[in-house]
Each structure stands twice: as C-alpha cells, then as structure tokens.
Amino acid sequence: MSAVTAPQADRAAPARTASDDLDVVPLRHWGRWVAALLVGLVAASFLLSLARNPNLDWTTVGTYLTKDFVIRGVGITLLLTALAMVIGTVGGVLVAVMRLSANPVLSWSAWLFVWFFRGTPLLVQIIFWGFLAALYERIQIGVPFTGWHLVDLDTNAVVTPIVAAVLALGLNEMAYAAEIVRGGILSVEDGQDDAATALGLTRAQTMRTIVLPQAMRVIVPPMGNETITMLKSTALVSVIGGRDLLTAVQSVYAQNFKVIPLLVVAAMWYLALTSVLSLGQYFLERRFGRGRRGSAGPGVISRWFKVSAAEGVAR
Template structure:
C-alpha cells in the first residue's frame, strides 16, 4: 500500500534524498564589512567627543538636571501638546472646509493655508510676539461703531507664552489640514455613499465612518509633525517664552559655555523625541492592522533577529 498522507520525497541524481540536504544561507560578507566599518566610525566619533576637554562635561553634568532646565522642559512640553491640539483641531476643520462644495468655505480655508504655510514660522513667532506694535489694544465689538464688549492691552493679553502658542498652533493647523485632507481623500467615496444611504448625516458620517479609516494615512505624518513641533518650540526663544532653549540661552549668556549648554539641550531633545517615537509606533501598528505593512519589523528587531539566528547556527555547527 502506498502512503498518500505526505508527498513523495524528491530524489537527486546521485540517489540522495533532497530532504536530507542542509540549507546554507547566503553569506553577505559585504554587508558585514560595511556594518563593521560604520560601527568603528561611530565608536571613534563617540570616543573623540568623550575625550574632548572643550566640551566641559563637568558643566554638562552640572546643568543637565538643574531646576532651570526642568522649568524650560515643562514649558516646552505644554507648548508642544497645546500647539498640536490646536493645530489638529483647527486643521481638521480647515480640511473639511477645503473639501466643502461651498466656494466661500473653500476660499477661506485655502487662504488660511496659503498665508500660514507660505510664511516662515520664525516670522510668525516674531509677529505674534510684537503684535502690540500693530494693535495696542485688543477689542471685541460691533464693527464700524463705538460699541465694545471687550477690551484689553495687547501686551497684557499676548504674553510670550500665548504668542508662541498662537504662532505654533496656527502654523501647524495649515500643515495638519493638508495631512487630514489627504487622509480623508484616501477613503473610498463608496463608504460615505453607503452611510448616507442608511440615513447618516454628513457630519456623523465624517466622524464615525470616514475619519476612523483615514487615521491609517494620517497617523504617520502627524507623528512626525508632533516630533517636529517639539523641536520647533526652540524658535520661541526669540521672544523669551521661557522654554528649554530660552533658559539654555540665558545660562550661556552668563557663563559663556555655549557648546556645553547646547549639548545639554540636545540631550534633552533627543530623549523627548525618543519617548514620542514609542506611542507613534504603537498608533501606526494599531491603525495599520489588516494592511500589508502591519507586520513590518524595525531595523533593531531585524538586527537582533539576525544575531540570534547566527548564534543558533554556530551552536548547531559546534554540536555536530
């Protein structure tokens, strides 16, 4: 009787069973040489910086966890969070307006993006910081009449922190609107048509059907915008908003240790960006479920997996 539970084993011309052959992976010697050279260069650079006395590592260690630095970090973090919240909320509204069939809404949204995306962020920060030079008072009332409901001095209302928040938030809204608009347009129009056929209102369709599906496209660039926003808060030092970079500048203006203080700022920015990358990767995996990139592994995971496989093969060869 012939066993049909498994396919017959292939037989080589010399009579050996093909299943007994050992699979030997391709040796990528060039890749290993390049990786070794890159690691040696990195070690050399790190060693050179570590032994460079001009960096004054004692100054770096003294100010790395100083109270002044933590005060600046607190301002940087809340500016980043508040500016991203303002930018994402307003950007979503502007994106919906740009997709509207109303020419007035489309024109207003397009003009907003044109102005805030077309001028440098540094210019916008300085403009909001010195807005009192344009308007001494902020008034709310009926146009072309003397009726005023609210009035306050611009300098008292637009503090450096508020001016920085407006500049960062409005600038981010222009970029976020394009990201959200691209995400909405990536969703098949049949989804909205099916929702409308079930009696769902356009606003409910956008909130419950379209936007959740668009998040797969929105999350990756929006995560990059959040990281970029964290770094762009350093620009508000030009109006003394007491962020991390502002406090760093105040210190090296007194002790003249410019490079060590910039090292302190760089270390903290790198640490914060690393922490922000963790939830970004989690959100990308969550909203990317069911796509071809859902099983994507990072370079570190591939490196560790390759090293583990190499060790396993070595142990297997040594046991023979």
C-alpha cells in the same frame, strides 16, 4: 497484529535524492560586512573624540542636566507642544472639512488660510505674534462703526510670549494638519459615502462615524511626525523669550559662556523627549494599522518573549 512487508516499508521511507548529499552554504554578503565595519569605526572614532574632548566639559553637562530652570524649561516645551498640537489637530480637521466643502466661500477661505500659514516661515510668524503690539497697541472688540467697545485691553498684557508662541505654533500646525487630514479623507473610497447616504446618514454623521475612523490609518503616521517636529520647533520661541528649554540654557551660557556643554544639555533632553514620542507613535501606528495589508507585525519585544518561551518549553 499484521507485519509490515518489505515493499510496504520501502514505500513508507522517504525517497532520497542527490540534493540531500549537498552542503548548503548561505550566500555571504562581504560588502555589507565591510560597510558595517567602516561605519562602526567612524562612529566609534567620533564618540571617542567627543568623550576625550576637554571643551565638551562633561562635568558641566552633568551639573546642569537636572537643574530646576532646565526642568522648568522642559515643562514649558512640553506644554507648548501639547497646546499647539491640540489647536493644530482640532483646527486642522475643521479646515480640512472646509476645504472639501461644496460651499466656495468655505473652500476658498480654508485654501487661503493654508496658503498663508504654510507659505511663511514659522520663525517669521513667531516674531510677528511676539511683536503684535507694534501693529495693534490695544485689542478692542465692540460694535463696528459705533466707537463702543465691549473689550479694550493692552496687547502686551494679553499676548505674552507664551501666548504668542502658542498662537504661532498652533496656527502653523493647523495649516499642515489640515492637508494631512484632507489627504486621509480623500484616501477613503467614495463608495463609503454612497453607502452611508443609502443608510440615511447625514454628511456630518458620515464624516464622524465612517470616514474619519478609516482615514486615521493614513493620518496617524504623519501626525506623529508632526508632533515630533513640533517639539523641536518650540526651540524657535527663544527669539521672543518663550521660557522654553532652549531659552533656559541660553540665559545661562550668556553669563558663563559655556555654550557647548549647555547646548549638549538641551540636545540630550530633546533626544529623550523625541524618543518617547517616537515610541508612542509606533504603538499608535500598530493600533490603527491592525488588519491592514503591510501593517507592522509583532514587535521586537514580543518576538523576543515568544522565542524565550519556546526555548523554555524545549528545555
């Protein structure tokens, strides 16, 4: 066994510099702490005033929070949201493809559809569909110019408040979804189309198997926001008696005049539902953003588990 000489030992030791003797002090951001303290004080004061306000009547809030009619209203709200988003998403893809079509009739028809439904307020559309019978007393489908009708139905019997709400919400969402999908399609490089054409794929096959899957990274985030917005927009159908969550609480506070507590009940349900949808949107964005520069890293829960596991191994 050979001994290590003194010069070799000196070379093996790391060189000591003057900076090793310095105490590194992290930069303190006093402004951030002061701002955080002020925001915390204001938030705490506001919450304390709510908790102590007798007009809020937390007893009434707790009583009506899980009432049967409120739960039914929540169910109708979720049903309207789901149906409107299905109609809007499927129809939006169709309208977006039509707008990008080389056929001027299809392109201009899609443009006019988007122009109309984005240009008029959603509340106006809901009221229009709710009072469609004032424009057409009967819904008739038949052969033009012959007077023969295959279908002849009373408009009020067909377009109920729920149907009117679904039509208004779905068609309005279709216009917005069309622009979101169109933007996602345009974000895909033109070289993808050229490569697909070189492989012998048709336009429809290229759109279905190559363009739309890549466009999902751009489409998913705004569509998640549209879903949350749609959930809240269902409250507008209360003007035609759509039996949603807001309609349910309105029917009660119109009798007992406890407006604020019942509106708090509705707000708590809306916050709970939007929180669940936001969580789903987060995981969808992570799913479609994998492998993309700037995509989200590990989540808070994943990082916490990794830190806990590392601490356990260290112990």
